[in-house]
């Protein structure tokens with residue numbers, strides 16, 4: 001009899017540990033905006049499709065995302081509202097969004113998403129990830145380090161397109177326009193086709209910190225789309241069913257790193 005109780009207890013703790021482990025494992029949320037192409041040199045790539053989601057990109061776990069508050073394009077210092085172009089989509093088996101935009105002008109196109117606050121019960125907090133990506137077109141590349149003016153934003157210090165896997169990426173984190181020192185930046189690979197596996201949960205999300213000037217550095221280990229989410233706490237509270245909850249603010253940037261191609265040398 002006591003032995004049976006012992007076994008039952010052991011099973012209970014194992015089950016509890018499993019539940020807790022999975023709960024913590026699914027912590028790193030990322031706002032996502034992934035264009036069909038990060039650079040456009042040919043008219044055939046100019047009709048962009050942009051996938052917009054809120055998810056766990058390395059684990060390929062989606063979450064339902066409410067219709068974003070705003071979706072904008074900044075080009076040549078001018079901001080254009082593309083919010084009405086958002087259409088519902090299914091990404092990682094969850095409610096997400098998609099937008100189409102055909103690039104007709106050369107230069108740097110910065111697409112940015114402002115989501116509705118998302119309440120995360122597991123963390124008892126709201127999450128708002130201001131999320132952007134940069135697409136360069138038709139040979140021009142000026143202005144890629146211009147902020148678009150989001151409340152929280154990563155300003156790239158490495159040109160955010162035309163990069164190889166293995167490059168080092170640097171970014172400046174701005175919160176309300178000021179450098180955010182000593183801030184965690186979570187980094188994840190968008191494991192869209194499930195090609196990569198983490199040896200254990202510690203490897204799912206990579207973490208670096210900004211320095212005293214709000215600058216972070218990360219070396220990209222393999223090719224694909226990589227997301228950087230600089231996290232800070234907004235001083236404000238938002239109401240959730242009658243009680244005030246803290247708000248996590250994320251400045252998120254998605255950028256693509258390509259595998260170098262082998263040429264025949266001819």
Ligand SMILES: [Cu+2]
Nearest residue numbers: 026029056063
């Ligand atoms: Cu989640």
